[in-house]
Structures are given as C-alpha cells and as structure tokens.
Amino acid sequence: MLDRDLAAEVLRAARARGGDFAELFVEERIGLSVRLDDGRIEEVTTGQDRGAGVRVGHGASYGYAYSNRLDRDALLQVAEAAAASITGGGPGTVVDLRTLEPPVVHEATREAAGVAVADKVAWVREADDAARSLSPEVRQVASTYGDSVQRVLIATSDGRWAHELRPRIRLTVSVVAGRDGVIQTGFHGPAGLAGAEFMEANPPARTAEVAARRAVAMLDSVPAPAGEMTAVLAPGMGGVLFHEAVGHPLEADAVHKEASVYRGRIGEVLASPILSGVDDATVPGAWGSFSFDDEATPAQRTILFADGVLRGWLYDRIRAGTDGVESSGNGRRQSYAHPPIPRMSNTYILNGASSPAEILAGTERGVFVTSLAGGQTNPATGDFVFGCSEAYLIERGEVTTPVRGANLIGRAIEVMSNVDAIAADFDIWPGVCGKDGQGVAVGSGSPTLRISRITIGGTGA
C-alpha cells in the first residue's frame, strides 16, 4: 500500500512540532452488497474506498487529519495539518519501522471475492423463499448480503509497522408478519470475520427461519406487563445488555471524563459473585475480532469482571499513556476518516453452572427475553433502557404467552448484582456499535441468565 520510506517521511513530518507520538493509518476497503426486498433483487452494489489518517498524540490531546489521496504530496499535507495543534515543541524522532507479528490471524478459508455474484444473489433468494414458506402470515421479507475486505497498514513513530486483512461477511433477514390488522417484525443477522465458508456454517435458509419464526410468534402477543419482576435472558441477550450497560462505562474515555459509574471502583464487587465477563478480540473468526487494533496494539483478552469483582478498563493508546499503563488493545476506528477511541471488541459474559431448563423451571413469574432490539445507556449514571423485540411470560416455571412492547429499564450496578443464575449455553449476537459518530463491528455474548429483579416497562396489567 505504501513503502516504509514514505511512511517514515510522513511520520517525521507529523512530528515536526514534537508531540509524544505520530501514527499513520492507511486503509483500502472493497465491498459488495446485494439487497432483496419485496421479492426483488433491488440492488447490487460494489464499493471502493481508500484513505489515510495521520494522528499526532500529545499528552491527553491529539491532532488528526485525513485524506482520500495516498500520494506523497497529499500525505505530507495531512501530516502537517495533524501537527498543527501541537505547540512549542522541537521535531520528534521516528525510529525504524519493524514489522509486528500478529498474535492471531483471522483468515478467510474461501475468499468471498472469489464467489460469483450470482451465487450471492442466490443466497438472498434462498432466505426469501425460506421465510415465505415458513408461514402464510409472512407478509414481507427483506434480506441483505454483504461482504468486504478491509486492508490496513499502520505505522507509528515508535517503530510499529503492522499489516492486516480483515474479511467481513454478513447476511441479515427482516420479516414482517401480519394477521387481522396486527403486524409484527422479526430480525436475524449472523456475521463473521471470515470468508464465504461462513455462509456454509450459517445457511441463509436457517437465518430466515429464525427471523420469520420471531415475527410470526409475536402475532399472538399481548401487551407486556409493567412493574418490577424477574427476567430471564436467552443466550446472547445478556451479552447485549452487558455491552451497553457495563461495557460502555468501562471504556477509558468515559472513565477519564469522570462520566463512568464505575470510576475509581476497581477491585470492588459490583456484579453478582457468579458473574465473570471479558472483552476478547482474539476469538477466531468472531465479528468483533482483529489481529491488531487500529493503533497497531496486538489483540488481547481483557478481564472486566471476575466473580463479580471489577478488574479493568478498556484502553486505547492515549488514555493508557495518561494512566501510565499498557493499552488493552481497544483503540478502534470506523475508518481512516476517524481518530481511534476506546471501543469494545467481543464482550462476553462467561458460562456459569446452571442449565437453562433449571433456570426457567425455578422462575415463578417473570419475562423471558429472546431478542433485544437494542438499547441506550447513560455511562455516567448507569441508567439503561432496552427494547425487547421478542419476549414471553414465564408462569410457574413455564414459558407461556408472547408479550410485545416490553422494555428493560434499570441501572447497571444494581441489575448486574441481581443476576442470580447463569447457565452454560453461551451464544453470540453480532452488531454494529455506534459511539461518537463512529460505527464498528462488535460481538456480544452470554449464556442464559436470570435477573431476579428488574423494571419492565409495558402497557399491560
């Protein structure tokens, strides 16, 4: 993409006025997507993007600039702009760029770009057919297939030189089901850091059936009850809650701005003693994984909670520098157009000792949440709200009537402390997490777990 001599020249220009370090991030991304809606292949799109960003770090602050152009003149201009915010320093050094070995490589065994576009069109058709044949109540199906390869090169003034190829693939299905004026929706969208082999392991028909079954099941739903009660979260869903309500306040930028409910509380018991959780970018082929983060720090596994005890933060380079520690490898960015900030990768609650059958059977009355529509958290207060797109009542240990319009509302520390049972049936839920206007691929994961008391917002009795 760029030779070492030019990279070193750009880094030297970026350090012309000093600063603690300079970093060059070069990226090329090529992608293809196929969108089916209303039974028609609406659109086949190919996209090609490239650019380079230069950052100069100085204490807790930074300057950043980027350009679409990769020629020498454009890169030197970008370096000069990034250096503009640094004042009163002499030129800084750039040490020899040395290739870093990745701790883990996420390789496509079958490159998606090598698969004929016609075959990809057939995948979304397969999803459409499978969803429609599941039930005559399926009214509408939309399915999108997408693959991309992001080629990254990172060079830093302290000598990092890292290359990575990140192949991403995803097929999503949204289904609308209707009956007598009642309309419900269902969604499913497995995703991986992988090649076309991912589609063999996750056949489109199966993805479509999951989405269609969700939509059809919710046609029988009654308004959710409101008030405090027990909630059992299906595999993966506890991970979504953990990501939003716990993970975001553990990102070091929130902590440094004193906008984290966990600030200054490392070592305290702030979750149930049966709960352990990690952020792990090394999981092979997982949607939120990578070999290096976007600052060329090798991917790693960070323990967030061990038996309920808060253990650590998620760091990028600048915040780690301020605290005098090593980065945890969580400096990520959406693209060359954005400076890196602390972000999660794959955030998982680890398996416990119960079984899902045991957990449900031991629940007298509550709500069983099988799909969350997403949520919002205020990291400073820990307050969160989650919409449930698929949920059921639990009555005398049995999963009974589906309920709609339910949301989970609470505060992170209290709710995580109320987890009183965790099963061993771990599963994941891929997503795109938005923060400060940047979207990055993240994985959430958990086994079935139970929260003894949480507020359910609903319209029913």
Next chain:
Amino acid sequence: MPELADLCATAVEAAEGEEQVEAYAEERTSTEVEAHRGEVEGLSFSGSRGVGVRVIVGGRLGFAYAADPTEDEVRATVARARENAALATPDEHNVLPAAGPIEPLDGLFFESLAALTTAEKVPVALEMERVATTADPRVAKTDAVRYGDAVGSVAIASTAGVRAEYRGTGCWAVVVTLAERGDETQTGHSFKIARRLEDLDPTSVALEAVERSARMLGATKPETARVPVLLDPFAASSFLGVLAGALSAEAVQKGRSLFASLVGERVGSEAFTLVDDGRLLEGPGAEPFDGEGVASGRTELLTAGTLNGFLHNTYTAHRGGTRSTGNATRGYRSTPGVGSTNLFVQPGERSFEELLRQADGGVLVQDVSGVHSGANPISGEFSVGATGLRIAGGALGEPLREMTIASTVPEMLRAIAAVGSDLRWFSSIGVPSILVGEMTLAGI
C-alpha cells in the same frame, strides 16, 4: 483534482446504447475541535470526495461507487455498475427523472464560515467548555464539548439531461455536562446547528446543557400515574424521527407504514400540522434539489391532523402514479432512498410558559431513550425510558428519572392538546414543545 461536475460528465459520457446513467458526486471538508479541562483535547481535519454511479438497463438497476476517483476510475465505476445491473430484477419503475427547472437557493453558503481559520475555531470550543464548567457550582465537568464545521458541495448529471450543482456551509455546537452532588451524577445535553458562526450562539448551548444537568440532581423514580405529559423539543424530536419513517412512500409501498391506508383521514389532533420543506432556509436540511436532481419543494404531510400523503422520490412516485416530491436522500455511497429534508411541526400560538400552566399536575419530559429500539415503526407501538420534571403550579418542580412511557404513535398524535411556539431545529427535524393530553408514566 478534477471538478465534481467534470467527473459526473465523464460518467454520463461512458453510457452505452440505451442504458441510463446517473452520477452523483460529493465533496466535503470539515474541522472538529473538542475541548476538555480548559484545553484542546482533539483537533480533526477531514477532506473527502467520491462519486456514485447508477446504471439502469431494461429496468435493471446496478450501482457502484468510488472514493476520490480519477476520470479513468469513474469509467471503471460505470462498468462495475453495469455488471451489477445484469444481476438485478427488472422493475419498470427504475427510471431517472427528466431534467426540470431548478430555482437557485441563495443563503446556503457563507464565505465567512468557509474562510474561518483553525485559530478562530479553537477559542469557540474552549469558551463553551469554560462557560459549561463555571456557570453553576454544581456543574464542574463535561462529558463532551465540541465545535465542528463543514464546507460541502454536490454535483449531479445524467443521461436524462440533469446537470446541477450547489455548495453549502454548516457549523454545530455540542455540549454534554455532568452535574454532581455527593455520589450522584446527572448529565445534560444541548446542541445547535447553523450555517455560519455568527448564527450559532455557542454560549447559549453551554448554558442550556448546564441547566439541563443541574436541574436533574436529586431525581427520583415516581409512582406510576396517568398524567399530562409535556414533551420539550429535545424529547419531541425523538418521536418525530419515528413518524418521519412511516411517512415515506417507500415504507408505504413495502407494507411497512402504519399510515399506509389512511390518506384523507384524521390521524392526529387538530393542533398537529406537519410539513416537509426543502427550500426553507431556517432548516439545516435546505437544498435546491434532491439526490436525483429533482427540485426541492414543500409538502404538507398532515394538515390539522389529517393525512394528505407521503414523501416520494422518483421510483416511489413512478410506482405510485404520482410526482416526486423532491425527497430522494443519499450520499455518494448509496442509491437514493426516501427521506425528509426539513421536517417540522407547524408551531402553535402558546409559549412554553403557557404550556407549563396548561400541563399543571403533569410531567415535563426532557429526554427519552431507546426510541430507535423501543418503537415499532410498523405498528407504531413504543415503550421508552424518560427523564424529566414534575409540573406544579405552572412551574417546574422535582426531577424524575427511570420512568417509562408506553403508548402508540397514533394514540399519541390524537392526544396532542397543544403545540408550542418554541420551534427548534435538530439537524433536519424541527419541533416545538408538544403537550400530550394524558399518558401513563410507569415508575414504581
């Protein structure tokens, strides 16, 4: 670097035979300054440009885009779009709009903004941070203080004869403050957008965030009750976003709108009139033409609660046997969808203070969370988290947190008792305070 208009012309010249080709090009340079603890925490400069090409052959649509292409790369992009078209389902409604007259729209571009230097922008963020951390003893910290601006231009050309371009400027201020008392922390947000710095008033943004965080200190979870709910413009704007999705003809034609069969019917209170106006300069979304080169216009979607129609681009208009309303929205990385330009609730007569008196015994909701996930755009059902303040004796009282509001969009529209005169813009959505008759606020 080639001009945007020249890149578009190159794409159109590459058309073969009967095929229709359209190129849409964008360019944008932007600066953001982030301030924290009296210093510049982040200073970002960006420059990006790109071209997206649609090729339609026999009703089949293909699309491809490229970042900062040369003229040769534009021709290669046309070729890729052509290959993609061969795999799509033919659809007679895939057509490019014919070129029509476009009235220029003056007042989108300000040289004074385009000419600002970094040295002039940095103090704006620093001053906002200073005001935000010194105006109230309970508010000494900020979560985010950001000044940003952008200069952008758009060009479009097609084999149907469209040739148009325009440029614009914009700037914005974002402040998120932290109010503290003992162990308790409350956050407050504020935001403003303008076309030039002279109209931004960043100090007022900082002061508003301070007030919104400080007044939430001591918030408690209330008892569940059915009370009048006054949505302030911040809270109301969240709901308007959901409504906007349901008023797109694309959602209607795909069976994804709760308003599909309700044209001509009363769907909301008489107090509620909703307009999309792409030529309204007060709105940040103003543009002379849309993402397909169709002239922007004014569409009254709801008049005194009665639904008149939907927003259209060329595809949905052709399919629905009507005319495009000039609401094709896009960037160079995507094909045109349907979206609002400046979508706003027609302001009413009453001031915020008058609405407070009218809502006596109720609750002012200042923030709702989870609307994007908690609202079903098809059924209109929603259940969201809310924070706010009690209204007692026509004034704001004790702060409340951890409330949920569950209802449906149609129910809420019908229950609107009054709309305030305090219209405010949030990116391209404009809303005043809205008094909803009675809703259930779930707490303990």
